[in-house]
Amino acid sequence: MSLRYALLGLLAEQPASGYDLTQRFEQQLATIWPAKHPQIYGELSRLADAGSIEIDSEGPRGRKVYRITDAGRAEMRRWLTEEPVDHTMRIEPILRSLFYWLMEPDDLERHLEREAAYYREQAEVFKQVAAAKDRGDYGDAPHVKSMRITVEAGIRLYEALADWAEWAETASSGRSCEMPRVDAGEPFASRTDELLKGFGTD
Template sequence: MSLRHAILTLLETEPASGYDIVRHFKESLGYFWNAKHQQVYQELRRLSDEGWLHCAEQAQSDKPDKKVYSISPSGRAELRRWLGQPAAPNKINDALLVKLFAGALAEPDDLRAEMARHRTTHQATLASLLDIQRQYLALDAAEQARQRLPYLTLRRGILGEQAWLAWADEVDAELAARADQSSEKPVGK
C-alpha cells in the first residue's frame, strides 16, 4: 500500500484539508498505516499535480486560506484500479523481537524493562481501540451497516493488541524464570 492510496481512501469519504487528513490518520488509519505530517502534504501536492485530486481554497477570517481536497474522477479510477490489485502480505521489522531472539546475551532485567515499556504502549492502543468500538456499537443499525468494513479493520486491531498482550505474558513469565535462575547461581561460577 502506498500513502497516496491511503489519502485517496480518506478523501473518497469526504473532502478534507491537509490538517484534517493528518488528524484522520491519527484517529483511524494511523493504527495500521503511519505517515508523517510532511509526507501527507507532499503527497497531496503530487496527487493534485497528477489530477487525482481537486483543490479548492477556503477563506478563513483569522488564518491563511485553507486548501480543501476532494477526489477527482481520475483519482477515483486509480483507487478502484488499486483496490483490484492483490495486496502483498505484511512483513514486519520488529527490533523487540530481535532483542528477544538474542536475549541469552542480555540481562533479564533489561529485557523485562523493555517489555514493560512496550506493554504500556500496547495497553494504551488497546484502550483507544476499545473506545472506538464503543462508539461504533452506539451507532444505529443503518450506520453500523454502512461502517461495517471499517469496523472490521478495527476488530483486527483489537484482536492484534489482545494477542500481543497475551504473548507478552508468556515472555514475561520466561524472563522472570530466567531472572530467578540467574539469582540462584553462586557468585564466581
C-alpha cells in the same frame, strides 16, 4: 506508495484539506499508518498533478480543500482489487526479542512488563472505539463499517502482542525455561519446507 492511496481513500469519504488529513493521521491512524505533514502535503501535490484529486474550495490561511476525482476513485479501486498486497512487516520490538539473551534478567523483565502494559493500553483504546461504533455513535455509513473492521484488527493485534509479552515474561523468568510445547500437527509439504530450511542456529 501506500500513503498515496491512504489519502485517496480518505478523500473518497469526503473532501478535506492537508491540515484535516494530517489531524486524522495523528489522531486515528497514528498506530495503523503514521504519516507527518511534510509527506502528506507532498503526496497531495502529486495526486493533484496526476488528476486523482482536485481543489474543492479554498479557505482562510491558504487552506486548500481537495476532493477526489472520478479518475482518482477509479485509481483507488484499481489499487484495492488489482495491486498485490504488500505483507511487509517491520516490528522493532519483535526484532529485539531475538536478542533478549544479551540482556540482564532484571532489565528484560522490566522491558517485558512495559511492553505488555503498552500493548494492553493500545488494545483498550481500540476496544473503546469499537464499543462506540457498536453503540452506533458514528452512524452506519459504509466507511464506518470498514473502520470497524480495521479497529478489530487493532484490538486483535495488540491483544496478541500483550499476551505474547506476558507469556515471554513467565517463559524467561523460569530459568529452567519451560516452554509450553507447540503441537506441530501434520508436517507440511513443499512450500513450508522451503520456508523452513535454514531456520536453524547457523
